[in-house]
Every structure is written in C-alpha cells, then in structure tokens.
Amino acid sequence: MKHLLFLLLWIPLWANAQQKTGDYVCPPCGPCDSIVYHKPGVCPHCGMTLVLRDTTKASAQELKSICFYLYDGTEVLDFAGPLEVFSYAGFKIFTVGKTKAPVTVQGILKVIPDYSIQDAPPADIFAIFGGDDGVAAGDPEVISWIKSRDAVTKRYFSVCTGAFVLANAGLLDSLTVTTFHKSINSLQRVVPSAKVLADVRYVDNGRVITTAGISAGIDGALHLVARLKGETEALRIARHMEYDKYIPEQGLVVKH
Amino acid sequence: MKHLLFLLLWIPLWANAQQKTGDYVCPPCGPCDSIVYHKPGVCPHCGMTLVLRDTTKASAQELKSICFYLYDGTEVLDFAGPLEVFSYAGFKIFTVGKTKAPVTVQGILKVIPDYSIQDAPPADIFAIFGGDDGVAAGDPEVISWIKSRDAVTKRYFSVCTGAFVLANAGLLDSLTVTTFHKSINSLQRVVPSAKVLADVRYVDNGRVITTAGISAGIDGALHLVARLKGETEALRIARHMEYDKYIPEQGLVVKH
Structure with a gap:
C-alpha cells in the first residue's frame, strides 16, 4: 500500500519531466518551422504551440x-x-x-x-x-x-x-x-x-x-x-x- | 594613285575582319544573355541578332x-x-x-x-x-x-x-x-x-x-x-x- 502511494505521487512528476525533454519545433507553417526549441511553449514567430520534433517526422518511405x-x-x-x-x-x-x-x-x-x-x-x-x-x-x-x-x-x-x-x-x-x-x-x-x-x-x-x-x-x-x-x-x-x-x-x- | 587603289580595295576586307573579332552576346532578353559567342550571328535560343559584348556594358557609375x-x-x-x-x-x-x-x-x-x-x-x-x-x-x-x-x-x-x-x-x-x-x-x-x-x-x-x-x-x-x-x-x-x-x-x- 505504501509503495502504491509512492508510485501515485511520482506519476505526475515523471509525466511532467517527460514533457520537458526532447526538442520542440513549430508545426509546419513557414520560415520558423526549422527553429529548434529545448522546451515546450509557443513559437515567438507565429504563435503556434510547439510540438515534439519526432512527431513531425515523415517516415523515410514517404519522402520523395x-x-x-x-x-x-x-x-x-x-x-x-x-x-x-x-x-x-x-x-x-x-x-x-x-x-x-x-x-x-x-x-x-x-x-x-x-x-x-x-x-x-x-x-x-x-x-x-x-x-x-x-x-x-x-x-x-x-x-x-x-x-x-x-x-x-x-x-x-x-x-x-x-x-x-x-x-x-x-x-x-x-x-x-x-x-x-x-x-x-x-x-x-x-x-x-x-x-x-x-x-x-x-x-x-x-x-x-x-x-x-x-x-x-x-x-x-x-x-x-x-x-x-x-x-x-x-x-x-x-x-x-x-x-x-x-x-x-x-x-x-x-x-x- | 596605285597606293590609293590598294587602300580602297583593303578597306572592306579590314572592316569585315574587325566585325568578326571580339565576343558577341545576346542583347538583354533572358537566360541566354550570358552566353558568349565568338562570331556575329543570331542567338540560337531567342533568335535575336548578337551584339559585341562591350556595347552592352553599363558604366561602373550606373551600377547599384x-x-x-x-x-x-x-x-x-x-x-x-x-x-x-x-x-x-x-x-x-x-x-x-x-x-x-x-x-x-x-x-x-x-x-x-x-x-x-x-x-x-x-x-x-x-x-x-x-x-x-x-x-x-x-x-x-x-x-x-x-x-x-x-x-x-x-x-x-x-x-x-x-x-x-x-x-x-x-x-x-x-x-x-x-x-x-x-x-x-x-x-x-x-x-x-x-x-x-x-x-x-x-x-x-x-x-x-x-x-x-x-x-x-x-x-x-x-x-x-x-x-x-x-x-x-x-x-x-x-x-x-x-x-x-x-x-x-x-x-x-x-x-x-
């Protein structure tokens, strides 16, 4: 029971830490797309919410x-x-x-x-x-x-x-x-x-x-x-x- | 008199030779402008009559x-x-x-x-x-x-x-x-x-x-x-x- 309580306390902190790792970029929109940010937030150029870079990658098969x-x-x-x-x-x-x-x-x-x-x-x-x-x-x-x-x-x-x-x-x-x-x-x-x-x-x-x-x-x-x-x-x-x-x-x- | 006749005969040949020296280019018109030809004629790309390259040069003062x-x-x-x-x-x-x-x-x-x-x-x-x-x-x-x-x-x-x-x-x-x-x-x-x-x-x-x-x-x-x-x-x-x-x-x- 004590272990379960400990786990429940740590889950939100762990999830938050996960969100803050990795590189962030603008969703495809314009010249600011290739700027890499190191924390989540809003693109100062276009105002769009930044996304993790990996989620914007097309698979190698899709590329011409x-x-x-x-x-x-x-x-x-x-x-x-x-x-x-x-x-x-x-x-x-x-x-x-x-x-x-x-x-x-x-x-x-x-x-x-x-x-x-x-x-x-x-x-x-x-x-x-x-x-x-x-x-x-x-x-x-x-x-x-x-x-x-x-x-x-x-x-x-x-x-x-x-x-x-x-x-x-x-x-x-x-x-x-x-x-x-x-x-x-x-x-x-x-x-x-x-x-x-x-x-x-x-x-x-x-x-x-x-x-x-x-x-x-x-x-x-x-x-x-x-x-x-x-x-x-x-x-x-x-x-x-x-x-x-x-x-x-x-x-x-x-x-x- | 003999010398004058000789001169008159040579003038057209000399003028022709002068026309055929130098580099020829297309008058400003498009992508073919920068191609250099070594004799007068017609540009094979745009059909315009070639001109001596020097005549197309703007003076240094005119260039921005x-x-x-x-x-x-x-x-x-x-x-x-x-x-x-x-x-x-x-x-x-x-x-x-x-x-x-x-x-x-x-x-x-x-x-x-x-x-x-x-x-x-x-x-x-x-x-x-x-x-x-x-x-x-x-x-x-x-x-x-x-x-x-x-x-x-x-x-x-x-x-x-x-x-x-x-x-x-x-x-x-x-x-x-x-x-x-x-x-x-x-x-x-x-x-x-x-x-x-x-x-x-x-x-x-x-x-x-x-x-x-x-x-x-x-x-x-x-x-x-x-x-x-x-x-x-x-x-x-x-x-x-x-x-x-x-x-x-x-x-x-x-x-x-």
Missing part, C-alpha cells in the same frame, strides 16, 4: 528524393523556386554538379554541390534548370550520366531552358512540352517530334514535366506536389510561401 | 551595389527571387556571411559567401532575408556590423522575417513595415513604434523597403528596380522572368 543538377550559369530562380516548394513538401533534395567543385549560378552565387556525377545516389525525380543550358546539354558525359540513371528515375522535371538538357538525353521525343518563352522555336527545331507549346506555365506528360521560364518553375513544382501529395498540400505550401499567384489552370496536364 | 547578407537557415526563395531580379537590372550583387565559411540555406543548399563581415566592401543597398532569422537578429556582432555601415548604406531591403534583423538594428522604429504573414504580431511586439501591416506585398518607406513572406521578395525587388531605374525596366524584367503576376498595386508606398 529529388536530384537537382546544377552547372555554371544555372539560372538562380529556376532552381530556387522549386527547391523552396519541394523542401516544404518534405522531399529529400540533394544537389549534383559535374564535379564537386563549386558552381557559380547566375554568374554570382557560389554553390557547393552535395555530389558529383561520379558518386550521386539515385533519386525518384531528376530536376534540371535553365540558364547557360548548353554547359550541360552540350556535355556528352552529363547526357550519358542522365541516361545511365533512367531505369531508376521515376520522373523528370525541367524549368525554362533546362528542357534542352532533357531533349538531348532523348527524353522529350513525341511529347507535348514547354520552355522559356524566347526558346519555343529553338526547342521545336531540336526536337521535331515534340509539340512545343507557348503560353502555358507547365506541361505534365506523366513521367516528364516541363515548365515555362524562370518563375514558372514555382508553379510546376507546386503542380508536381499536387500530383504526388494532393492539391490540398500544394495549396498549403503556396499559401505559406505567400504565392497566392499559383493558378493550377495555367498549366496543362496531357491526357494519354 | 547590393550586399546580400546570408546566414545558416536563410530561406532560399527569400534571396533567390531578388537576386534574379537585381541581376537582370544590372546591379552589382555580392554575398556576405558572418565568416567566409559556407552557409547552408534552407537546410539544403551550401553557399560560399563572397565576403565575411570582416572584409565586405560598402554597398548602396543592404539586403537581408528571412528563415531562421534569429541567427542574424540575435547576433550582437552582426547587428553591430550592420549599424557600422549605416553612414554609407543608402537603402535597406528586407524580405519576410529578415525584417527582425533590421528591427534589432533599430532601422524600423516609427516606420510602416511588413513581414511574413505569421510574424506580423511578433514584429509589432518587437518594434512597438512601427506600424506593422498585413496583406501587403511590400512597404516602401523611401530608405527602407520591407516585403511580406518568401515569394513577395520578387515583387519588392521589382518595385525597387522601378524606383531606381523606372517602371518600364521593372516590367521588362518581370516579363522576361515570366512573372506576369507582378502587380505593383499590391505594394504600398508610404507618402511622407
């Missing part, structure tokens, strides 16, 4: 992996818009360069790739971006590397003139696609069997999504999230990015 | 310099959107970290800053971005460094919760400002003398421009270009970025 191939002269917003969207969607993102040497994007920003084409792991999605696209599209080693991963790559995603890289890897043949608005005719010449559309934010062929220029990568990425995780999730991310300018009807989903 | 301060946890689209806009406007952009060690933005992208706070040159504009803003806002050395440059800094530009960094440097006192939509109340508590607005893409106080969250940095940057180089230039850049979603009326210019 996506390879961002970067080269000297990549257009910065081409890849940064999708990176923002996919990171909020919980995708596992990594960057790859031809080598591990830093690449200079937009002629300004020096980025260290996570991997080179020698050691990059496989990814569910391969993403490629515009800019000085000839650096990648005209490099036989890069094209050969993209082709060598085709069996394990479930989807392709290009922004702007990144479409020329997919074209040179033979991935756009006979598809309906789009690219940067000033490169429509040029891409049509490179892939005569494709139908290259102007005035559309993105074109989804199922396995291959191509988007229009620069800022349209944001819309294409939100569309891909909608495809894989539902429209509600895409709209949640758009709201949190304050991108209320996302209009799904500005894209085209090709019916097969 | 802008310092992008980056820290671990900076939100990627917060700075990449403005970087895209300002690079098309011909601004001289450089990045600064607390040290020259790589910073990881969005928890993913490894960026090497051009300068540290020890050796960064002065800039016309100081730009700061959101994310784990406490890393910068809560660092007395960084705040002190920002204050130490105030005499030479003509303008301040914050995106999202980057406003908290300007707030801690005492730069938002008594101004009308904005920030990430979930941080409106929090910023109001930090700067009681400011008027913190929700539901506005950016607020321009003249010397200080603050923008709403994440994607709103694009709109704020286009607005700053409009202020410094005219609305026509801002709209040209928006069109080339395929950001026809730029609506100047969604921002607020404070009348003094």
Whole structure:
C-alpha cells in the first residue's frame, strides 16, 4: 500500500519531466518551422504551440528524393523556386554538379554541390534548370550520366531552358512540352517530334514535366506536389510561401 | 594613285575582319544573355541578332551595389527571387556571411559567401532575408556590423522575417513595415513604434523597403528596380522572368 502511494505521487512528476525533454519545433507553417526549441511553449514567430520534433517526422518511405543538377550559369530562380516548394513538401533534395567543385549560378552565387556525377545516389525525380543550358546539354558525359540513371528515375522535371538538357538525353521525343518563352522555336527545331507549346506555365506528360521560364518553375513544382501529395498540400505550401499567384489552370496536364 | 587603289580595295576586307573579332552576346532578353559567342550571328535560343559584348556594358557609375547578407537557415526563395531580379537590372550583387565559411540555406543548399563581415566592401543597398532569422537578429556582432555601415548604406531591403534583423538594428522604429504573414504580431511586439501591416506585398518607406513572406521578395525587388531605374525596366524584367503576376498595386508606398 505504501509503495502504491509512492508510485501515485511520482506519476505526475515523471509525466511532467517527460514533457520537458526532447526538442520542440513549430508545426509546419513557414520560415520558423526549422527553429529548434529545448522546451515546450509557443513559437515567438507565429504563435503556434510547439510540438515534439519526432512527431513531425515523415517516415523515410514517404519522402520523395529529388536530384537537382546544377552547372555554371544555372539560372538562380529556376532552381530556387522549386527547391523552396519541394523542401516544404518534405522531399529529400540533394544537389549534383559535374564535379564537386563549386558552381557559380547566375554568374554570382557560389554553390557547393552535395555530389558529383561520379558518386550521386539515385533519386525518384531528376530536376534540371535553365540558364547557360548548353554547359550541360552540350556535355556528352552529363547526357550519358542522365541516361545511365533512367531505369531508376521515376520522373523528370525541367524549368525554362533546362528542357534542352532533357531533349538531348532523348527524353522529350513525341511529347507535348514547354520552355522559356524566347526558346519555343529553338526547342521545336531540336526536337521535331515534340509539340512545343507557348503560353502555358507547365506541361505534365506523366513521367516528364516541363515548365515555362524562370518563375514558372514555382508553379510546376507546386503542380508536381499536387500530383504526388494532393492539391490540398500544394495549396498549403503556396499559401505559406505567400504565392497566392499559383493558378493550377495555367498549366496543362496531357491526357494519354 | 596605285597606293590609293590598294587602300580602297583593303578597306572592306579590314572592316569585315574587325566585325568578326571580339565576343558577341545576346542583347538583354533572358537566360541566354550570358552566353558568349565568338562570331556575329543570331542567338540560337531567342533568335535575336548578337551584339559585341562591350556595347552592352553599363558604366561602373550606373551600377547599384547590393550586399546580400546570408546566414545558416536563410530561406532560399527569400534571396533567390531578388537576386534574379537585381541581376537582370544590372546591379552589382555580392554575398556576405558572418565568416567566409559556407552557409547552408534552407537546410539544403551550401553557399560560399563572397565576403565575411570582416572584409565586405560598402554597398548602396543592404539586403537581408528571412528563415531562421534569429541567427542574424540575435547576433550582437552582426547587428553591430550592420549599424557600422549605416553612414554609407543608402537603402535597406528586407524580405519576410529578415525584417527582425533590421528591427534589432533599430532601422524600423516609427516606420510602416511588413513581414511574413505569421510574424506580423511578433514584429509589432518587437518594434512597438512601427506600424506593422498585413496583406501587403511590400512597404516602401523611401530608405527602407520591407516585403511580406518568401515569394513577395520578387515583387519588392521589382518595385525597387522601378524606383531606381523606372517602371518600364521593372516590367521588362518581370516579363522576361515570366512573372506576369507582378502587380505593383499590391505594394504600398508610404507618402511622407
């Protein structure tokens, strides 16, 4: 009886101690999500009640992996818009360069790739971006590397003139696609069997999504999230990015 | 007479040779602008006639310099959107970290800053971005460094919760400002003398421009270009970025 009384007295104290251990984070809502607090409470940025970090973790199976191939002269917003969207969607993102040497994007920003084409792991999605696209599209080693991963790559995603890289890897043949608005005719010449559309934010062929220029990568990425995780999730991310300018009807989903 | 005839015969050949020397680039139009060709002709991407590179150079006096301060946890689209806009406007952009060690933005992208706070040159504009803003806002050395440059800094530009960094440097006192939509109340508590607005893409106080969250940095940057180089230039850049979603009326210019 004495032991039972002792136990009853300690249970509330033990429960309280349990609540106060571990790392606390904001529920997914915005830029403050990644701040880690060491006690429960309220996020000073958004006012939401903090939750234990473990409860916000998605299982490894749920994560989509996506390879961002970067080269000297990549257009910065081409890849940064999708990176923002996919990171909020919980995708596992990594960057790859031809080598591990830093690449200079937009002629300004020096980025260290996570991997080179020698050691990059496989990814569910391969993403490629515009800019000085000839650096990648005209490099036989890069094209050969993209082709060598085709069996394990479930989807392709290009922004702007990144479409020329997919074209040179033979991935756009006979598809309906789009690219940067000033490169429509040029891409049509490179892939005569494709139908290259102007005035559309993105074109989804199922396995291959191509988007229009620069800022349209944001819309294409939100569309891909909608495809894989539902429209509600895409709209949640758009709201949190304050991108209320996302209009799904500005894209085209090709019916097969 | 014989010498004159010889000269007349050579002039067209000499002129032709002159035309074929030097580097050729596309007139400003889009992602293909930075590709360098070694002979005259037509850009294979956009179809525009190439021009000699020197003729596209702005004089050093015309360039606005802008310092992008980056820290671990900076939100990627917060700075990449403005970087895209300002690079098309011909601004001289450089990045600064607390040290020259790589910073990881969005928890993913490894960026090497051009300068540290020890050796960064002065800039016309100081730009700061959101994310784990406490890393910068809560660092007395960084705040002190920002204050130490105030005499030479003509303008301040914050995106999202980057406003908290300007707030801690005492730069938002008594101004009308904005920030990430979930941080409106929090910023109001930090700067009681400011008027913190929700539901506005950016607020321009003249010397200080603050923008709403994440994607709103694009709109704020286009607005700053409009202020410094005219609305026509801002709209040209928006069109080339395929950001026809730029609506100047969604921002607020404070009348003094």
